[in-house]
Amino acid sequence: HLISLCINWVSQINTQGDEMGFVVNARGNRAYFSSDGVNDEGNSKAIYYFDLPEPLRPEPVLYVKGRVFDIESGETLPADFELKDLASAELVVTAQGNSFTGEFLVCLPIGGRYAFRASHPGYMFYSGHFDLHKGHSLETPYVLDIGLQAVKAGVKMTLENIFFETDSYELRDESKIELEGLISFMKENPEVKILIGGHTDNQGPAAYNQLLSENRAKSVFIYLTRGGVPQERLKYKGFGMNQPIDDNSSIEGRAKNRRTEITVL
Structure with a gap:
């Protein structure tokens, strides 16, 4: 038929x-x-x-478009992009931004959760994720302008795709994509040393959150060393609930405050 x-x-x-x-x-x-x-x-x-x-008919898709640039100078950066399935870690899409404008357009197959990564040599990478099980108009693209920071001492970034079990320092399987990407970044930049920082929201006793944040940072440290990153290039520290980046009075704010960061030393 x-x-x-x-x-x-x-x-x-x-x-x-x-x-x-x-x-x-x-x-x-x-x-x-x-x-x-x-x-x-x-x-x-x-x-x-x-x-x-x-x-x-093929499967419907969404897409994300935007521009990549140096966050300090505004200079255009032609980045490389990867879209990976968070559940399977399989590579779904690779793309390159326009070398003159820095603009990009990447297809997002609906019905999954994806890790999205943008990178350019000499810069910190960008990591984000899309949950396409949730409703989003097929007529409206995601618009994402990405400012990348040059690799230098003091630069800090949040690892958006590090996930832990609730009230636990056990890394969830979906974290593998981000962790392997961080290992690659460290190998591509052999002079870089980083501090891995664990952070929590303000729910629960301060002492409990302090210990949880330190153990979570340590879990990332252990994964990186097992992946071949020398221990002398890594430090880890728990900050508990002392450095929030959003309002702890909302669910969304608390989710942002529960995070893993890296800082270039």
Whole structure:
């Protein structure tokens, strides 16, 4: 049935002229192409669209677009991008930003949770994540302008894709992507030394949070050393709930305060 559907579908599109530029929209339900074989205007091409039959529709996608730049100078940076499935650690998409404008566009398959990484030589990498199980309009892209910091002493960044079990210092499996990326960063920058900082929200006793934050930082330290990063290039410290970056009165604020940071020494 599918083969006959394809044959019938193609026969309705192909003409004696040229058909090219076949593009499917983000929803996966409509296709566009140009042709000079079905119009009455000589050799000029026209753009046509048609609805794709259900069995031939690809999975819908979202996309993220934006620009990468040096956070201090504003200079354009052509970054490399990776999108990985947080559950399986499988690479889903790789892309490169425009070398002149720093602009990028990366497809995001719906229905999963993904780690998103942007990097440029000599700079701290950017890490974020997308949960595409949640509703987000297919018509509206994520817009993400990324300012990268040059690698130098004092620079600090949050490792957005480090996850722990609740009230535990056990690293969740989804953290592997970020940790392996950090190992790669340390190997690509052999002169860099870092402090791994653990932070909590203000829920619970201060002494408990202090110990939890230190043990979480230590868990990251242990993973990195086992991955080949020399111990002398690493330090770790727990800060408990003493350095919040957001308001602890909201769920969202507390989630931001529970974090793992690295600081270049």
